[in-house]
Amino acid sequence: MDLGILVTVFDSALRLSIPLLAACLAGLWSERSGVVDIGLEGKMLVAAFAGAAGAYVFGSAWIGLGFGIFASVAFALIHGFASISQRGNQIVSGVAINMLAAGLTAIVGNAWYGQGGRTPPLEGDQRFDDFLFGHSALVFVVLLAVPLTWFILGRTRFGLRLRAVGENPAAVDTAGISVTGLRYSAVIIGGVLCGLGGVYLSVAQAAGFLPNMTTGRGFIALAALIFAKWRAWPALGACFLFGLLDAIANQLQGFSFPGIGEVPVQAIQALPYLMTVILLAGVIGKAIPPRAAGVPYVKER
Amino acid sequence: MSPAIELIAINKSFGAVHANKDVNLSVERGTIHGIVGENGAGKSTLMSILYGFYEADSGEVRVNEKPIRIRSSIDAICAGIGMVHQHFMLVEPLTVVENVMLGAEGGAMLRAGEAKVRKELARLASDYGLEIDVDATVGELSVGLQQRVEILKALYRGADILILDEPTAVLTPAEADALFELLRSLKAQGKTVILITHKLREIMAITDRVSVMRRGEMVATVETANTSPPELAELMVGRRVLLRVEKTEKVPGAPVLEVQNLSVVDARGVLRVANASLTVRAGEIVGIAGVAGNGQSELLEAIAGMRRPVLGSIRFQEQDVPADEHNPHHMRELGLLHVPEDRLRMGLVPAFPAFESAILGFSDEPQLGKGPILDHDRLVADLAKKMEQYDVRPPAPRLKTSNFSGGNQQKIVLAREIERNPKVLLVGQPTRGVDIGAIEFIHRRLIALRDAGVGILLVSVELDEIMHLSDRILTMCGGKITGERKASQTNEQELGLLMAGVTDEAA
Numbered sequence: 027m028d029l030g031i032l033v034t035v036f037d038s039a040l041r042l043s044i045p046l047l048a049a050c051l052a053g054l055w056s057e058r059s060g061v062v063d064i065g066l067e068g069k070m071l072v073a074a075f076a077g078a079a080g081a082y083v084f085g086s087a088w089i090g091l092g093f094g095i096f097a098s099v100a101f102a103l104i105h106g107f108a109s110i111s112q113r114g115n116q117i118v119s120g121v122a123i124n125m126l127a128a129g130l131t132a133i134v135g136n137a138w139y140g141q142g143g144r145t146p147p148l149e150g151d152q153r154f155d156d157f158l159f160g161h162s163a164l165v166f167v168v169l170l171a172v173p174l175t176w177f178i179l180g181r182t183r184f185g186l187r188l189r190a191v192g193e194n195p196a197a198v199d200t201a202g203i204s205v206t207g208l209r210y211s212a213v214i215i216g217g218v219l220c221g222l223g224g225v226y227l228s229v230a231q232a233a234g235f236l237p238n239m240t241t242g243r244g245f246i247a248l249a250a251l252i253f254a255k256w257r258a259w260p261a262l263g264a265c266f267l268f269g270l271l272d273a274i275a276n277q278l279q280g281f282s283f284p285g286i287g288e289v290p291v292q293a294i295q296a297l298p299y300l301m302t303v304i305l306l307a308g309v310i311g312k313a314i315p316p317r318a319a320g321v322p323y324v325k326e327r
Numbered sequence: 328m329s330p331a332i333e334l335i336a337i338n339k340s341f342g343a344v345h346a347n348k349d350v351n352l353s354v355e356r357g358t359i360h361g362i363v364g365e366n367g368a369g370k371s372t373l374m375s376i377l378y379g380f381y382e383a384d385s386g387e388v389r390v391n392e393k394p395i396r397i398r399s400s401i402d403a404i405c406a407g408i409g410m411v412h413q414h415f416m417l418v419e420p421l422t423v424v425e426n427v428m429l430g431a432e433g434g435a436m437l438r439a440g441e442a443k444v445r446k447e448l449a450r451l452a453s454d455y456g457l458e459i460d461v462d463a464t465v466g467e468l469s470v471g472l473q474q475r476v477e478i479l480k481a482l483y484r485g486a487d488i489l490i491l492d493e494p495t496a497v498l499t500p501a502e503a504d505a506l507f508e509l510l511r512s513l514k515a516q517g518k519t520v521i522l523i524t525h526k527l528r529e530i531m532a533i534t535d536r537v538s539v540m541r542r543g544e545m546v547a548t549v550e551t552a553n554t555s556p557p558e559l560a561e562l563m564v565g566r567r568v569l570l571r572v573e574k575t576e577k578v579p580g581a582p583v584l585e586v587q588n589l590s591v592v593d594a595r596g597v598l599r600v601a602n603a604s605l606t607v608r609a610g611e612i613v614g615i616a617g618v619a620g621n622g623q624s625e626l627l628e629a630i631a632g633m634r635r636p637v638l639g640s641i642r643f644q645e646q647d648v649p650a651d652e653h654n655p656h657h658m659r660e661l662g663l664l665h666v667p668e669d670r671l672r673m674g675l676v677p678a679f680p681a682f683e684s685a686i687l688g689f690s691d692e693p694q695l696g697k698g699p700i701l702d703h704d705r706l707v708a709d710l711a712k713k714m715e716q717y718d719v720r721p722p723a724p725r726l727k728t729s730n731f732s733g734g735n736q737q738k739i740v741l742a743r744e745i746e747r748n749p750k751v752l753l754v755g756q757p758t759r760g761v762d763i764g765a766i767e768f769i770h771r772r773l774i775a776l777r778d779a780g781v782g783i784l785l786v787s788v789e790l791d792e793i794m795h796l797s798d799r800i801l802t803m804c805g806g807k808i809t810g811e812r813k814a815s816q817t818n819e820q821e822l823g824l825l826m827a828g829v830t831d832e833a834a
Contacts, residue, residue, distance in 0.1 A: 182436055183436070183437060187429065189418070190429050194416070201416075325380065
């Protein structure tokens with residue numbers, strides 16, 4: 027393999043890992059505060075749609091970003107209301123978010139633009155331009171979120187409280203800190219990050235929204251989160267690894283293996299998923315989630 | 328002397344339950360004040376009101392003779408009230424420093440606050456002997472040290488009044504002694520301590536005054552020097568109770584249960600019982616003493632067949648029990664019955680009516696109905712009879728199980744198991760969450776059973792209970808059996824050492 031192909035693969039790995047990373051960090055914030063979030067997929071999807079529609083209507087990628095983040099945060103707040111205020115089942119709420127997002131984006135998209143759920147193609151200022159090394163500014167914003175997450179969680183008062191509330195909310199409550207407030211903050215941060223990931227998909231990576239364009243990235247991000255054991259830097263590593271697998275799979279399409287011949291595209295596309303299963307089952311050992319994750323906080327009598 | 332805390336005419340209801348009725352309490356500054364009462368007497372509710380976890384429906388709280396309103400824990404902390412909860416309010420994956428500073432970080436960045444916490448912890452360590460490794464992860468500390476972190480948290484926040492809720496429930500006797508030493512030194516420095524407990528021995532040992540609660544009311548406050556355990560027990564229950572049921576010496580019969588080299592590994596792969604061997608003979612009570620979480624529960628569950636041991640075997644009435652027959656169903660058929668430790672999780676179904684809970688595990692018995700259909704009238708009549716014998720209140724077989732008090736639930740479980748004529752009875756924490764009056768009854772039953780020739784294996788974290796009931800006592804620590812003593816030939820200090828892991832060779 028020559029250097030050119032390596033650079034291409036690396037480049038496309040980075041491109042593919044950015045939405046994963048945004049969603050993975052969103053999940054990290056949410057789950058470290060004790061709110062399990064399987065609605066990452068749905069939030070990215072609404073952000074992708076709202077971002078593309080906003081960019082198309084206002085002719086600006088940045089306005090699109092604003093719309094995308096707004097939509098994603100709105101969905102995050104629905105999840106927050108169900109699981110924090112109403113103490114509902116967080117898995118059920120997350121599934122509902124995903125279903126609602128998949129249906130709503132397709133139907134609204136079709137009603138507005140009549141193109142089978144797609145938004146019209148974006149061009150010029152409606153898309154994010156290359157900012158540095160052929161990557162858009164969003165890539166660097168998401169990458170910057172890694173050290174920021176690490177620093178805030180580990181070195182600030184807010185981070186300490188957030189980590190504590192995901193492990194033992196009663197301890198936070200008896201210290202006189204609002205459990206509800208902390209969890210809502212985390213969920214909103216998760217909404218913003220999912221918004222970045224979703225808008226990146228439709229306004230930077232692609233040129234417009236396609237129905238169900240997240241194609242399971244929200245779930246792969248959850249896998250990466252477990253793989254990274256809910257920590258920021260390892261999350262970067264895990265997401266890049268999954269992005270790399272994806273990129274390699276793309277390169278290998280049509281490639282003839284010695285002794286095997288050409289492998290069907292579907293088998294290659296399944297590689298990242300297979301790898302996830304193998305990694306999670308065997309290699310990384312026990313990943314212990316935040317203890318209070320998934321458990322609504324109720325003051326005991 | 329002036330009062331540090333006064334509670335005046337406090338009322339608090341949860342739905343139909345009147346948890347605190349016109350409660351008055353005055354605690355003098357610089358004293359250790361005990362609060363005793365049975366479960367559900369309202370002690371914890373009262374303290375939760377003082378700490379801002381709940382707000383009282385009516386009444387007044389005065390701290391240092393000034394009326395204040397405590398709406399949240401913050402208000403309580405600001406008023407100088409600190410609380411050590413029965414279930415620690417600690418974040419296990421965080422370090423001691425992080426736990427202490429949580430909620431009092433002193434700025435948006437942690438670094439500045441951290442230096443202050445370290446300095447303050449060093450001062451507290453030298454002032455009160457509260458030494459601790461400040462960088463240790465809390466989850467890896469012993470329970471005694473975790474409690475120390477809780478106390479440090481309260482002191483760091485400037486608590487002048489320290490409330491401790493059942494602080495010795497999880498401690499070894501030696502750790503409890505160290506805690507009392509600490510409380511005395513806090514008192515000597517002018518701090519006020521409120522101690523909630525149900526252990527009358529501790530009240531007598533350390534408090535200056537004691538208040539007794541019963542059914543939500545404050546029934547008495549007395550000088551500790553002028554009272555006695557029987558008097559306090561009578562105040563708590565409302566009638567005379569025997570604190571210790573007498574039993575006669577008996578020569579035990581043939582071995583009915585022999586456990587050989589049993590080892591148990593839990594779901595996380597941690598060794599919970601290590602090579603435990605023991606024998607229970609007919610007509611003898613063998614007690615297993617140990618601090619909660621040292622493998623007693625797992626040992627009991629493994630013997631009952633609920634957990635599969637990784638190594639070891641058991642013999643029942645001098646017959647080997649093959650590993651593939653070692654399951655709860657078969658053990659029950661053999662005559663090994665089990666009163667599990669956690670009655671709400673393993674002994675009863677809280678949502679079932681009592682008569683259904685009363686046949687759990689025995690629903691296959693042919694006399695309970697015709698074929699697969701249960702005869703409800705018969706079950707109700709059966710339980711009504713047992714409820715009379717066991718003095719279950721209210722004697723209402725159709726009432727939902729969860730509506731009975733802890734003691735009455737326990738009597739339902741005991742009646743179910745004992746009335747099936749066990750050869751061996753495994754009993755876990757028979758009186759946990761049970762009122763003093765019912766404890767006396769349960770102890771009498773167990774001794775009567777032993778006198779009738781049943782072999783009883785008793786696990787309890789209440790050392791008093793083990794010492795009162797057992798003929799022989801085994802101690803467990805870290806999954807190992809660390810010692811064996813005749814109950815008549817040992818004492819609390821010796822057992823305490825064994826429970827702390829000092830083995831026979833060293834003792």
